[in-house]
Amino acid sequence: MVVEAQVKTAKRVTGGSFLIEDLNPDDIFTLEDLSSEQKQIANLAADFAEDKILPQVHEIEAKNWDVSRKLMRDLGDLGLLGIDVPEQYGGLDMDKITSTLVAENLTGSGSFSVTFSAHVTIGTLPLVWYGTPEQKEKYLPKLASGEWIAAYALSESSAGSDAMNIRTRATLTPDGKHYLLNGEKMWISNAGIANLFTVFAKIDGEKFSAFLVEAGTPGLTVGAEEHKLGIRGSSTCALVLADCKVPVENLLGQAGKGHHIAFNILNVGRYKLAASAVGGARSSLRDGIRYAKERVAFGKPITSFGLVQEKIAESAAGVYATEAVLYRVVGAIDAALAELDKNSPTFAAEVQKRIEEFAVECSILKFFGSEMVERVVDHTLQIHGGFGYVEEYSAERAYRDSRINRIFEGTNEINRLITTGWMIKRALQGTLPLLPAIKKVMDEVMAGPAAKVSYEGPLAPERALLAGAKKISLFCAGAASQKFGNDLGEQQEVMGALADMLSEVLALESSILRTEKANKPNSIAVKLTKYYAAHSFRIIETSAERVLAAVAEGDTLRIQMTILRRLTKHEPVNTVALGREISSALVEVGRYRL
Amino acid sequence: MRILTVVRQVLDAEESVNIQEGAVALDGRKLVLDTMDEYGVEEALRLREGAAAGAEVVALAIGPARTEEALRSALAMGADRAILVETETPLDVIAVSAVVAQVAQSEKIDLIFCGGQQADWDSHALGAATAERLQWPQATWTSLLALQGGMLSGKHDVDGGSESFAVPLPAVVTTQQGLNEPRYPTLPNIMKAKRKELRRVPLTEYGVSAKLRVVGVEVQVKQRRKNIIDGKDASAAAATLIDLLRHDAGVIG
Numbered sequence: 001m002v003v004e005a006q007v008k009t010a011k012r013v014t015g016g017s018f019l020i021e022d023l024n025p026d027d028i029f030t031l032e033d034l035s036s037e038q039k040q041i042a043n044l045a046a047d048f049a050e051d052k053i054l055p056q057v058h059e060i061e062a063k064n065w066d067v068s069r070k071l072m073r074d075l076g077d078l079g080l081l082g083i084d085v086p087e088q089y090g091g092l093d094m095d096k097i098t099s100t101l102v103a104e105n106l107t108g109s110g111s112f113s114v115t116f117s118a119h120v121t122i123g124t125l126p127l128v129w130y131g132t133p134e135q136k137e138k139y140l141p142k143l144a145s146g147e148w149i150a151a152y153a154l155s156e157s158s159a160g161s162d163a164m165n166i167r168t169r170a171t172l173t174p175d176g177k178h179y180l181l182n183g184e185k186m187w188i189s190n191a192g193i194a195n196l197f198t199v200f201a202k203i204d205g206e207k208f209s210a211f212l213v214e215a216g217t218p219g220l221t222v223g224a225e226e227h228k229l230g231i232r233g234s235s236t237c238a239l240v241l242a243d244c245k246v247p248v249e250n251l252l253g254q255a256g257k258g259h260h261i262a263f264n265i266l267n268v269g270r271y272k273l274a275a276s277a278v279g280g281a282r283s284s285l286r287d288g289i290r291y292a293k294e295r296v297a298f299g300k301p302i303t304s305f306g307l308v309q310e311k312i313a314e315s316a317a318g319v320y321a322t323e324a325v326l327y328r329v330v331g332a333i334d335a336a337l338a339e340l341d342k343n344s345p346t347f348a349a350e351v352q353k354r355i356e357e358f359a360v361e362c363s364i365l366k367f368f369g370s371e372m373v374e375r376v377v378d379h380t381l382q383i384h385g386g387f388g389y390v391e392e393y394s395a396e397r398a399y400r401d402s403r404i405n406r407i408f409e410g411t412n413e414i415n416r417l418i419t420t421g422w423m424i425k426r427a428l429q430g431t432l433p434l435l436p437a438i439k440k441v442m443d444e445v446m447a448g449p450a451a452k453v454s455y456e457g458p459l460a461p462e463r464a465l466l467a468g469a470k471k472i473s474l475f476c477a478g479a480a481s482q483k484f485g486n487d488l489g490e491q492q493e494v495m496g497a498l499a500d501m502l503s504e505v506l507a508l509e510s511s512i513l514r515t516e517k518a519n520k521p522n523s524i525a526v527k528l529t530k531y532y533a534a535h536s537f538r539i540i541e542t543s544a545e546r547v548l549a550a551v552a553e554g555d556t557l558r559i560q561m562t563i564l565r566r567l568t569k570h571e572p573v574n575t576v577a578l579g580r581e582i583s584s585a586l587v588e589v590g591r592y593r594l
Numbered sequence: 595m596r597i598l599t600v601v602r603q604v605l606d607a608e609e610s611v612n613i614q615e616g617a618v619a620l621d622g623r624k625l626v627l628d629t630m631d632e633y634g635v636e637e638a639l640r641l642r643e644g645a646a647a648g649a650e651v652v653a654l655a656i657g658p659a660r661t662e663e664a665l666r667s668a669l670a671m672g673a674d675r676a677i678l679v680e681t682e683t684p685l686d687v688i689a690v691s692a693v694v695a696q697v698a699q700s701e702k703i704d705l706i707f708c709g710g711q712q713a714d715w716d717s718h719a720l721g722a723a724t725a726e727r728l729q730w731p732q733a734t735w736t737s738l739l740a741l742q743g744g745m746l747s748g749k750h751d752v753d754g755g756s757e758s759f760a761v762p763l764p765a766v767v768t769t770q771q772g773l774n775e776p777r778y779p780t781l782p783n784i785m786k787a788k789r790k791e792l793r794r795v796p797l798t799e800y801g802v803s804a805k806l807r808v809v810g811v812e813v814q815v816k817q818r819r820k821n822i823i824d825g826k827d828a829s830a831a832a833a834t835l836i837d838l839l840r841h842d843a844g845v846i847g
Contacts, residue, residue, distance in 0.1 A: 036663065040779065041784055044779060047778065048778060080781060092782065589609070591608075
């Protein structure tokens with residue numbers, strides 16, 4: 001079947017440009033821009049989650065794999081496992097917004113979300129991008145239908161964030177027909193239920209490569225299920241490879257080029273993780289609001305208390321901002337991919353290159369989304385009081401389940417380092433004109449107070465905050481690189497603080513643009529944007545102070561702090577009143593809805 | 595054979611009901627295909643896949659432009675084409691049945707499915723009113739259906755049991771929960787639905803106007819009385835409770 005391209009509403013932008021380029025609302029894609037089909041597909045996933053996943057949560061958590069397998073088969077029948085798979089191999093080959101929507105709406109069980117994501121993203125995509133026609137023919141239709149489950153085996157006990165350090169070896173047999181794999185893999189999602197593993201190993205201990213290993217291959221042993229803090233209904237095991245005999249035709253991609261597979265897949269894994277985080281946060285918030293509406297204390301429902309309202313508002317603002325970033329970024333990725341010719345022999349390589357362009361946004365989404373959902377599940381648990389701490393309510397499970405998000409797909413620490421490091425690399429390469437932008441800001445701030453720019457519309461004060469936030473970030477990046485030069489990468493705390501500033505700039509800008517694009521003054525979206533902006537700017541201010549104090553002292557620090565104070569000067573918005581208004585609107589409808 | 599399945603768009607069950615400007619506020623709310631109508635669409639598709647192979651399934655909706663979404667859902671489930679009779683004025687069931695009957699005649703329909711009960715206004719009348727206008731037999735509140743030749747047989751639930759029936763076509767059938775489990779639209783079908791025929795016809799073409807004028811709508815809010823009986827003295831509390839149940843609530847004699 002032919003799937004028509006979606007309406008392109010996102011401007012073609014380059015990764016990382018958000019810091020130096022100002023976009024118009026119409027330049028970005030937002031959740032409000034979904035086509036009617038995309039909405040239907042999102043609803044399909046949400047209905048499936050509500051009707052099929054949620055009622056079986058206890059079975060899933062009890063590791064009743066038959067239930068998870070059946071759910072996967074059902075998803076395959078509906079076409080939900082084949083969105084990123086080419087049509088000739090049983091897939092639908094649709095846009096990334098659609099696959100993101102599905103990941104976001106397939107909520108109900110954190111465990112099953114992981115089973116699903118590990119399958120469609122890191123499990124299936126390596127084959128889509130690197131498989132030979134024979135490999136694709138053999139495996140993709142089974143993965144797209146859910147008949148087979150896929151897993152991705154990269155981590156080892158001594159190689160997690162430092163993935164290139166893996167010890168698993170592959171040796172060609174004397175007859176040249178097989179590779180013998182030896183080593184041990186750890187924390188492999190879906191391992192206990194997978195039929196196909198993408199296993200990373202170094203040929204002769206040197207050439208980093210990927211292999212397609214079928215379950216049941218002699219020499220492959222799947223270890224016992226790990227006893228985990230959360231996502232207990234997601235299978236996680238070690239793999240032992242002892243002379244595991246893999247046919248040479250199952251080498252995936254080129255020998256020695258496996259790191260391309262490992263790293264490019266992670267970009268998709270990272271923004272998809274943010275999608276699951278948004279979905280998980282939204283349903284957790286709904287549970288929190290539901291409980292708060294029912295629970296009466298001191299003769300009143302607890303939704304009437306300010307400190308409960310504050311939790312609801314803060315959660316909602318976080319969800320709103322993450323949605324804004326997620327759909328902006330994925331919309332930009334779709335716009336970049338739309339220009340490619342699907343029939344070109346270099347199509348898969350081009351796709352990865354274009355997604356890699358947004359590596360910094362993917363990394364930001366990963367840590368930003370995982371930390372957002374963690375705040376939300378924490379608030380929901382707290383709203384539940386004592387009930388939040390027992391298994392009877394979903395709050396306890398959601399709290400445990402969300403914790404893994406800060407660890408897998410690259411720890412949040414690694415992703416913060418990637419974020420700042422990537423920007424610096426692009427700046428030095430000259431591919432992103434950051435250095436001229438830093439210079440301009442430095443000159444400007446050194447010249448003394450500048451004439452005030454005035455903004456219009458209901459978000460005028462937030463526009464001013466955003467302009468300030470961009471300048472502060474550039475100023476701090478400039479100050480930090482002046483001080484540390486090429487050694488900045490070693491200053492992890494400074495790198496981390498800069499990554500926080502970058503992520504907040506992206507979130508603040510995306511929220512403003514999203515709200516302005518929807519163009520509904522007095523809407524809940526305007527309030528959420530204002531609420532988020534206040535939160536965001538506090539983080540930017542604190543991080544900037546931390547960076548400056550680490551890079552300067554004495555008079556220099558005093559001058560820099562004067563500049564910072566000038567850039568951060570603003571009249572604070574009344575977040576107490578805003579929070580109450582946001583909470584009351586959400587409580588009325590019983591969940592997060594704009 | 596041609597099957598007409600009438601669908602309505604209603605507020606999702608999860609949405610709260612609010613009144614704005616004298617009507618239930620729908621703006622920004624999630625609207626869905628009425629589940630009762632979904633049973634009808636599903637049953638029509640099952641007939642097409644079984645005893646009525648080759649039948650054409652036509653989905654019909656009467657309502658404002660946004661109702662198109664409900665029809666798209668029916669198309670995504672598998673209906674062959676759709677007709678939207680457009681009107682911004684809310685129509686009562688009897689007026690709607692006049693449109694349905696006309697469409698049934700002009701489209702040469704053999705079997706009509708209607709939801710047994712509206713999810714929003716609870717009316718059961720559409721099927722009966724349509725059957726009456728067409729002078730067709732009606733089988734309401736069905737829980738099982740089978741088609742053999744031109745004869746439709748099945749079960750109709752009654753209090754404490756069920757009746758079996760057989761009706762010749764053409765006929766009107768209304769659904770109820772348990773008739774079937776409606777399928778999810780698959781992704782390929784959602785994309786295909788986009789290219790299926792959806793014909794829009796203004797209501798004026800049917801010469802039908804509302805028989806009923808809505809004067810006002812209100813939501814009855816249940817207020818809790820928060821009357822807590824002090825239980826320190828158990829027998830006094832029991833006496834108070836009995837008194838309240840007898841004289842205040844009137845639930846015991």
